Amino acid sequence: MLTTIFFLLIIGLILYILKNYRNKPEFLLLLPVILSSNFFGFVESNQISLVGFADTKDLTFLLIFLIYIHFVNTKSIQVKYFNTNYISIYASYNIYLLLMLIVSILLYNELLSSLSLYKFFLRYLAFFLYIKILQRLNDKQIYSFFSLLKVVTIILVTLYLLQTGLGIQIFAIKPHILEQYYSIDIERNFGIVPEFATFFLLYFILREKYSIWTIFITFMLFLIPFFNYTRHSIVGYIFLIIFTIIIRIITYHRSRQKNSLYIVYLSLFFFIGFVILVSKFSHQYDYLSNRFESITSSGGVSKEGNMAGRLETIGARTTAVTEKSFIFGLGFLKNDMSKLHFPELSSGSFARKGNFLLGDQSWATQITVTGIIGAIWLIFLLLVLPIKVFKTWYQYVRFHGVKYFPHSLHIILIFSILIIYSLFYGSFFSELFILNGLSISFQLAIVFRFIFNKIKYSDTTYINN
16 A cells, blocks of 8 residues: 555656656656666566566666757757766777677677677666766756755655564565564565665765754664665775765864764764664664674675675686686676586686676676776776866865865765775675666766866855755
8 A cells, every 4th residue: 555655656756757847857867766766666676677678777778868868959058078088988998898799799699698788788878878968957957956866865765764674564676585583574675775875875974064853864874774684785884984974074174163063963873873773673683683793603604695705706707707818808698698608617606607697796797798908997987087076175175175165076076985985895795887887877977077067166056055
């Protein structure tokens, strides 16, 4: 019943966006977020798809393309980018992937198998669509989109915690794991985690002005990995919070009293929240504690599920691939065909010998398909924009202080932190760089839009908005 109600509300939101797209064109950017998340989890996973041809993410890419067509045909102000070298390098990477696809089809004679793996990498082309769309939106319109996204994310996080914490069934997507632990159901459901929850966690931490309400929202956002019982996400969230607090302290170094009070309030709120969690959700806390303890136990975690296993897998696959193709990789083949052509291709401790597409991490797959040169190319593309952002941030903090710290720099600084986090941590524990090309393309496009549109000192929309 609740699932149906919220699904109808999402339909209402979509109709509102379509009805008002002329006055609020920026809200069209929410449509790909809705579709790619299976209507925020209120529709079963991949129910919206063309079976055997295109899944939900493929249809989302098509939707982004249609939105792009709409924007390029509208008469609106077009933002000028003053540096296009990054676009050229990004395009050359995608041309390299296309050449790898052509070679794979000719070499293996497996058209459908090659295309079914290539489509994961094809989604990185969404970057070009997004930067063209963002060219047609002014800064205030982009801020308006993020304001809508903030409200939607807070609502979704509240619903997520109600389902995973209190057991109220709200979302339609089935959990990946559902276990009975004492008298409660432990639900691990990655499909209903709000996509921008981590972004807004850091967004609220980095704001100069704060209140009990914003600290409470920050705490809610922080709870997500705890109620998903995901060890690496919890460790990652803690790292991100500490790092962002350090960035906040440096940014507002002239307001030491405000920084000190904020840290005291945040720590106190987290301590009280932790006490409530341990006392009111004792079984969930015990289950999570057991998962952390299993890391050090001899039989608690399979070798492929821990850090050493992942490192061994990446090392073994790198050695195996370079022996066969040196730096260029093996190309595109889905697992059914890759095991036929390369049955002895080592996967280290992962029991998936011969598979090109390996789960639970990104880099073994990336190196297998695109080779060392492709992996280095991708690393460069993911690092160059965040480095530019951090240089810009340092210049503002050093020469202008918080008075001239614009909202645009606030947004892209957070995205830069998340991109670097994904590169060095998130991709190590998940298939993030294989499956999330659309999301990564959006983050890079937002950063590119602002960093190469000259963030001006005259920007009157500041970080506290």
